[in-house]
Amino acid sequence: MAKDFYGELQLGILGGGQLGRMLIQEAINYNVNVHILDPDKNAPCRKLCNRFECGSLNDFxxxxNFGKDLDMITIEIEKVNVDALEKLEGEGVIVYPQSRIIRLIQDKGLQKxxxxxxxxxxxxxxxxxNKENLYETAIxxxxxxKLRRDGYDGKGVKKINNTSAIEQAFEEPSLIEELVDFEKEIAVIVARNDRGDVSTFPLVEMEFNPDANLVEFLISPSTLPFEIQTQADEIAKKIAxxxxxxxxxxxxxxxxxxxxILVNELAPRPHNSGHHTIEGNITSQFAQHLRAIFxxxxxxxxxxxxxxMINLLGEPRYEGLARYxxxxxxxxxxxxxxxxxxxxxxxxxxxxxxxxxxxxDRDLAIKNARWVQKTLKVKA
Structure with missing residues (x-):
């Protein structure tokens, strides 16, 4: 920590979306000053932070310039200029997660x-x-x-069923991976502070929207066998x-x-698979992230x-001013x-x-959630 709390710490967050918004809500409890950089002038964080700057996250x-007078920077999205973060680190600004980790996770090939x-x-x-390599592969x-870079929320992923489908494949550098015949998609959120303390949240089970390929329904804690939960927990701790x-x-x-258990991807920040922790766990993922970086x-x-937890997604065929x-x-x-x-x-x-x-009552929680999915809609 560069400074004590009591309103002196200047914390910058790269990204002003919903994750930044929920981080701010938690950061208020620590009395820190939060600065936000986001390219959208209407970003969800714009009215909640001490300072909002509209600008590119990818421009060095x-x-x-956003970070040079701050004590610490964190992220709510990985697609940021890592070269600038490395320079800031060299000048004494604390960057968590570290810039080297953001650089690795930005590239799915390096992750693998x-x-x-x-x-x-x-x-x-x-x-x-490039796409031509797909005609002769070991897989x-x-x-x-998967595109190596810039894939997010289901974007940048394609299933290639046969050689004729290669015509529609991505042209850019990518990776191909074996099609996994999986039973469930699961996730563990792990936190680590600079002292080396490590803590995990209980394993969650997820369902993905088949059209958007992003998490739509999540339940915690898991009822999978203890051995599976333990193994997933140990894998997450090892990676951290x-x-x-x-x-x-x-x-x-x-x-x-x-x-x-096969690891799919990593996200070095609060994540959709941890939103339930706000009401469902003693400590929320947002509080844990702040505890770790502080x-x-x-x-x-x-x-x-x-x-x-269910994601509230914009309804198909509706675009414009949101109506709930x-x-x-x-x-x-x-x-x-x-x-x-x-x-x-x-x-x-x-x-x-x-x-x-x-x-x-677990069954009632699931029943109520299914009802909410049918009842609460976002239209325009």
């Missing part, structure tokens, strides 16, 4: 190589320079093609230790039908009760918590908010 000068070098279980893969069809990360790390994994004792992550249907209906039910992200405009499958449903 913009990021450097990191898994291989550190004996982290992951699907077989091959790095591809049999069908396989998944191998990276020596300071901050929060979301580890997304596949559980195969054979009971094997080098404070990590909080207890025990689940308070069963928690289901069914908010009063869902808020009339005990144990339902609505989080709207302050985004002025909606479009199909845009993340407009999330809802957390908690209940000591």
């Amino acid at each position: 000068d913009t990021v450097y 190589q990191f898994f291989k070098q550190n004996d982290i279980p992951t699907a077989a893969f091959q790095l591809i320079s 049999p069809l069908p396989y998944i093609q 230790e191998d990276l020596q990360i300071v901050g929060l790390l979301a580890v997304e994994m596949f559980l195969t039908k054979d009971g094997e 080098n404070l004792p990590l909080g207890a992550t025990t689940a308070r009760t069963n928690a289901v 249907e069914g908010v009063e209906d869902v808020l009339a039910v005990e144990g339902i918590f609505v989080h709207l992200y302050g985004k002025k405009y909606t479009k199909p499958f845009r993340k407009m908010g999330h809802v957390c449903i908690v209940n000591d």
Whole structure:
């Protein structure tokens, strides 16, 4: 920590979306000054921070000038100018997660190589320079093609079923990986501070929207066998230790039908798979991230009760000023918590908010969540 609390610490966040918004809500408890850089003048954080700057996250000068007078910088999105962060680190600004980790995770190819070098279980893969390489690969069809850079929220991913589908493949540098016949998609969020303390949140089980390819439904804690939960927990801790990360790390994994766990991707920040922790756990993922980067004792992550999180996505065929249907209906039910992200405009499958449903009766929590999915809609 460069300074004590009491309103003196100047914290910069690269990105002013919903993750930054929820970080600010938690940072208020620590009495720090929060500065936000985001390219959208209507970003959800714009009215909540001490200083809002509209500018590119990818421009060296913009990021450097934003951060040079701050004590610490963190991120809510990986697509940022790492060269500027490295210069800031060299000049004494604390950057967590460290710039070297952001650089690694920006490139899915480097991520995969990191898994291989550190004996982290992951699907077989091959790095591809351009589309022509896809006609001769060591990975049999069908396989998944992922852009090495800039893929986000389901974008930058394609399933290549046969050789004729290669015509529609990505041209840019990418990787292909073996198509995993998985039973479930699961995730563990792990935190590590500069003291080397490491703590994980209980394993969660996820469902993805088939059209948008992003998390739509999540339940915690998992009821998978203890051995599976333990193995996933150990994998997440190993990755955090191998990276020596300071901050929060979301580890997304596949559980195969054979009971094997394979790591899919990493996110070095608060993540969609941890939103339920605000109501569902003793410490939220946002509080834990701040504890980690401030080098404070990590909080207890025990689940308070069963928690289901659903993403509130913009309805298909609607685009424009956001209008929410069914908010009063869902808020009339005990144990339902609505989080709207302050985004002025909606479009199909845009993340407009999330809802957390908690209940000591797991089946009732799931039933209520399914009802919320049918009742609460974002239109225009």
